Amino acid sequence: MDAQQKRNIVIVAYYLTRHPKFNPAQHTITLLEATAIASGASGKAGGLLALWAYPSCLVPLSYRLHRELAAEHNGAERWGYRRLGCGSLAAIVRASDIKPTEPKPPLPPTSNGTNGELPIQSTLSDEKTKDWEKLPKQDDKAAGLLQDSPLPHDLDWINGALIQHYEEMGSPGSTETAQVHPFHFTNALADLAKEKGVDIRLRAKVTRIHDLTTAGVRSVVYENRDTEEIRTIDDVTDVVVAAGPWTGKLLPRTRVEGLRAHSVVFEADVSPYAVFTDIQLPTDYAPEHRTSQGQRRRHKGNVDPEIYARPFGEVYACGGPSIPIPLHAVQS
Ligand SMILES: Cc1cc2nc3c(=O)[nH]c(=O)nc-3n(C[C@H](O)[C@H](O)[C@H](O)COP(=O)(O)OP(=O)(O)OC[C@H]3O[C@@H](n4cnc5c(N)ncnc54)[C@H](O)[C@@H]3O)c2cc1C
Structure with missing residues (x-):
């Protein structure tokens, strides 16, 4: 369950600029990012913040800081900070509950050579080209069934007739859940850090950290990926590495590696x-993406997507982790 209150390098840079001893005339903070701000998990995560999450030594502090950040910088508008309800549910879907879907026309080809399936940051920056999936609306019959459903009455976008059990997360009434839109949050914090003097260099891929010992570091080498130039930053005193699943490549001793999880965003x-x-599926259920290709292989076992309503008119759904990421395949 991902609700451990995200931490990323942009947040580190932001808080360094707010430290009482930070003096831009004396201190230089450089943020090296191999692609773009929020291009990794920090831009594509669920964005959930939960007081009931773990580890309990960190979560209350992080939750409070998110609340304070939102209050100070109008996070409600800038990155969609808000409280929300949160629960877990068990559902049984029978064959008769599954409506056949209309065949979809192929997506138009795009300039980036994909079939119109743009990464989320592209769809956010170019509203006109986005090709959103739509959630089916609840019909009147389904809405009537909600009255007997164990779901809260305002959780009206899940078919209550399928629900066996619903439970609020945490301790009802005493543990809160909130959320941010991770892409907007991370970009807003980057802007705020930049305003206070952080030098953000994009498409700057760190290749080496020199003299990495307990005594400190000396220099950082990176590649400018536009010009392929190799550059060195000398006289470095401190380095913070938050390269997500790539952290282990830069600091092998950390043994940090990645797990792959798939998510989709609906309007x-x-x-x-x-x-x-x-969610328990019918025993003979074969997913449509297989049947449409003439395959009969059935889906085995239950599915357990996390589904979050998100600010700015989105719904985010994420499956569980699968195999470790082959990093060479995803680092562009
Ligand atoms: C599917 C999913 C859902 C999640 N949901 C939540 C949630 O709801 N709530 C929550 O709190 N947390 C959630 N998380 C966890 C959270 O997103 C991560 O813990 C957090 O974003 C990690 O931040 P990071 O900066 O370490 O890594 P990332 O955000 O992955 O950033 C790593 C960055 O490092 C850059 N990089 C890599 N190598 C180099 C290099 N050599 N030089 C320079 N730059 C480099 C990459 O380009 C990337 O931009 C989720 C994670 C996933 C995968």
Whole structure:
């Protein structure tokens, strides 16, 4: 369950510039990013913040800092900071509950050579080209069934007739859940850090950290990926590495590696809830992407996507982690 209150290098840079001893005339902070701000998990995560999450030694502090950041910088508008309901549910879907979907026309080809499936940061920056999936609307019949459902009455975008069990996360009434839009949050914090003097260099891929001992570091070498020039920053005193799953490549002793998880974002303006699911599918269920290719292989076992209503009219759904990421395949 991902609700451990995200930490990334942009947040580190932001807080360094707010340290009482930070003096831009004396201190230089340089942020080296191999691609773009929020291009990794920090831009594509769920964005959930939960007081019931773990580790309990860190979560209350992080949760409070998020609340304070939002209050200070108008986070509600800038990055969609808000409270939301959160629960886990168990559902049983029978064959008769699954409606056949209309065949979809192929997506138009795009200038980047993909089939119109743009990464989220591209769709956010170019509203006109986005090709959103739509959530099916609840019909009147389904809405009527909600009255007997164990779901909260305003969680009206899940078919209550399928639900066996619903439970609020944490301790009802005493542990809160909130959220941010991770892409907007990370970019806003980068802007705030930059305003206070952080030198943000994009497409700057760190290749080496020199003299990495307990006594400190000396220099950092990086490649400017536009010009392929190799540059060195000398007289470095401190380095913070937050390269997500690539951290282990820069600092092998950390043994940090990645797990792959898939997520999709829908355009839908629904009540603010995040749900952790456990859904039992019909035993003979074969997913449409297989049947449409003439394959009969059935889906085995339950599925458990996390589904979050998100600010700015989105719904985010994420599957569980699969295999470790082959890093050479994803680092562009
Ligand atoms: C699917 C998913 C859902 C999640 N949901 C939540 C959630 O709801 N709530 C929550 O709190 N947390 C969530 N998390 C966890 C959270 O997103 C991460 O813990 C956090 O974003 C990690 O930040 P990071 O900066 O370490 O890594 P990343 O955000 O992955 O950033 C790493 C950056 O390092 C750059 N980089 C890599 N190598 C180099 C190099 N050599 N030189 C320079 N730059 C380099 C990459 O380009 C990338 O931009 C989720 C994670 C995933 C994968």
